[in-house]
């Protein structure tokens with residue numbers, strides 16, 4: 134009975150992504166909206182189509198593999214068999230299980246990651262990942278992923294031992310705090326992966342500092358981050374804890390965009406920063422944890438769920454593994470629909486504010502370049518946008534700025 138519920142969840146998840154992909158396929162070959170014509174020439178556009186097609190197929194393959202993997206896990210008693218075979222108490226057993234399953238997952242996803250980076254991304258000239266970086270990143274991700282998993286499980290176990298039935302609510306609050314810390318210290322995390330250098334003195338530095346200080350912030354420094362060793366994508370953000378704030382520009386942005394365009398992108402990011410959009414989205418993202426906590430609590434109250442998987446009683450490890458696994462991501466995706474709607478509104482407001490600062494035209498050329506460089510979808514299916522996009526598609530953003538120009 135419970136196995137059927139899990140199976141249904143897994144299938145809904147798979148068919149949700151399949152549906153999104155079929156909708157996207159329907160868009161192929163449709164004429165582009167006027168505002169985004171001429172960004173790709175015909176050969177580039179075809180390149181984009183074949184890039185997306187290959188990416189979609191890979192994505193589907195990876196979904197199918199994870200569907201099979203999860204069906205094996207959740208339609209058999211393999212989890213409890215492995216769990217009971219491992220030595221130690223709950224914490225040690227769980228730690229070993231995470232390390233083991235993490236290793237299996239890393240190995241299974243290795244061919245897909247490899248094909249993505251070295252076949253598809255490389256074929257289209259995006260890949261900046263050398264085999265050495267690929268291996269080091271895979272190992273770093275494995276270690277960081279497991280350290281996080283084990284640390285979070287440790288907290289959950291502690292909360293459960295201390296608080297019994299109410300641990301779900303407490304764990305939710307604990308996670309909220311953790312997420313705030315992670316977002317506050319994200320600059321520290323990115324220093325593990327990247328190098329930061331100060332932006333040299335010059336017109337760009339003067340303009341950005343002025344705009345930043347006009348907005349009422351104290352500037353610690355403007356950094357250029359070496360994002361280009363991993364990606365060709367360009368971005369900028371503001372951050373920092375306390376009074377002194379820092380600006381981070383991707384080196385791709387600094388090297389390939391005009392000073393006007395960089396300032397326009399920055400004006401957009403500054404608007405997010407000023408309106409606390411990022412903080413709000415972090416807050417909404419915390420609601421993602423709510424279904425987890427509900428499921429976890431239910432699984433502890435109803436021992437029959439764990440028993441149907443071969444556990445002798447309700448089991449905190451199993452409850453955690455289900456709640457934090459990828460299966461619930463379908464619930465999360467459904468929850469995110471209204472928040473994506475809000476995020477798209479934040480993006481429109483940030484674009485409007487960059488326009489009002491006088492950077493409308495530069496923002497348009499920058500956005501066209503940004504989308505061109507990442508070969509992103511110029512004409513996504515409207516339903517796909519409504520369901521999954523946290524940014525409006527390019528043609529809507531350009532049309533918004535153009536309409537403001539007409540009204541001025």
Ligand SMILES: [Zn+2]
Pocket residue numbers: 401402405480483
């Ligand atoms: Zn934005």
